[in-house]
Amino acid sequence: MFSISDIRLDMLATHYVGNKANGEDIYISKELVELESHELKSVLLQYFLTPFQEAASFHFWHASDLKLHEIMHFASAIFDNPDEFALQSANIARHLHEATNLPNIKSGEVHIAYFKGCPVDGKMVDAIGIYKTESKEKFLKINQTRGGYLFEPDEGVNPNKMDKGCLIFNIEREEGYRVHVVDKTNKGNEAQFWKDIFLKVRASADEYHTTHDYLKLCKEFIVDQIPGEYEVTKVEQIDYLNKSVDYFKKKEEFNKEEFEQEVFKIPELIDSFRKYEKQFEENYEVEFANNFDISSQAVKKQSRVFKSVLKLDKNFHVYIHGNSDMIEKGYDPQVGMNYYKIYFEEEN
Structure with missing residues (x-):
């Protein structure tokens, strides 16, 4: 982008x-x-x-x-x-x-x-x-006259649609x-x-574009696809995003099976990811190998758009960098509001 x-x-x-x-x-x-x-x-x-x-x-x-x-x-x-x-x-x-x-x-x-x-x-x-x-589209030009309005049919190019x-x-x-x-x-x-x-x-098909496109695939799957198939919290989504980026940051070579097991783990979720990957390849006319060299430059650039921020109304932004097990979500019926409980060892 x-x-x-x-x-x-x-x-x-x-x-x-x-x-x-x-x-x-x-x-x-x-x-x-x-x-x-x-x-x-x-x-x-x-x-x-x-x-x-x-x-x-x-x-x-x-x-x-x-x-x-x-x-x-x-x-x-x-x-x-x-x-x-x-x-x-x-x-x-x-x-x-x-x-x-x-x-x-x-x-x-x-x-x-x-x-x-x-x-x-x-x-x-x-x-x-x-x-x-x-492709040209028909539209109406509306011009004000002394006594009212004049409608004129015309056709032209829609600037929001490129052929x-x-x-x-x-x-x-x-x-x-x-x-x-x-x-x-x-x-x-x-x-x-x-x-x-x-x-x-x-x-x-160079390592920069392959890495860039695969991280884009991961983000779209986690943000757009998973919520439509499974009940996941925002914290769980952020956890998947963090695990995806962390894998690419710590590895020099991508291994598909290893990545799937480290990030998604659940067989049903892995199957869903593979189906989404095939559709992504068709839509963007790319083809991913099971193994490829990782571009650190592409990881650095793409990691900026992997938002690990939990936004709570307009009051709080919680940045989650790992270990989502330290966060619990609940609902307080007396107050009538949701809440998050965060565990930590030291306050800096």
Whole structure:
């Protein structure tokens, strides 16, 4: 996840790409989109960046040589010389048109954006966004007149719904850049077009991203899935979170069976975790090995979002770092309120 609050949208080009297989043409804009309106920039930043805050990480790849990868070539030209943005945005649109050789791929506008100040792994880097809008929604414009109101039907793009997109961060160039991908319009074979045919990307499999993604899996399972299947207290949830992070902190290599036994222990809970892991792999297009090297950098970053805080109304925040057996929950019928009893040996 990355924050979008300080990211700047520097340039934007929009072209139209028809379906070449159906004989549809391409339209290349002669000018960039004007971005003087602060309100417009704000809406575009939300539209272009929000869907990628939880997106999986990929890299460009080529069967023989990354230098032959078209999108990577165009992106590198922009990163090396931003003055070529307009020229290379047109090349990206033409490449998309050439790749659209399946009759069921929808036509639409392609937007190429240039961002500055993207926070990635503690660094501020530039990024290039490529987006395609295929779906338009009908809406009503309501205008006040002298005698009342005028309703006008129209259609446009919902800024809260992205069809297809990718973000190319200017890091890890030799590995094919860090790339995040979104495709929410197609399933099955059609979904392969954007990711596999046009972008040609593969899921990142280095130890940093593997560790990062597995900790993300653990957090989602503990916070979102367990409460729906079992009766667990907040203290028990925090205990599972702490045990997960502690395992990654004290180990150099991940062992799946060992992790499951140390953290979840109960066979039914382990089975549930394995099912959730398979679903996670499908949703984020990743595949976890049973053993992998642990990245201490990824653990340090992800441990920040593993909240071990027990919030009691608006009065108390209890930080739990381990040994949940020292905390008891109860209910006082006379007072009509819940309570926690905490045992300790020394007060510091």
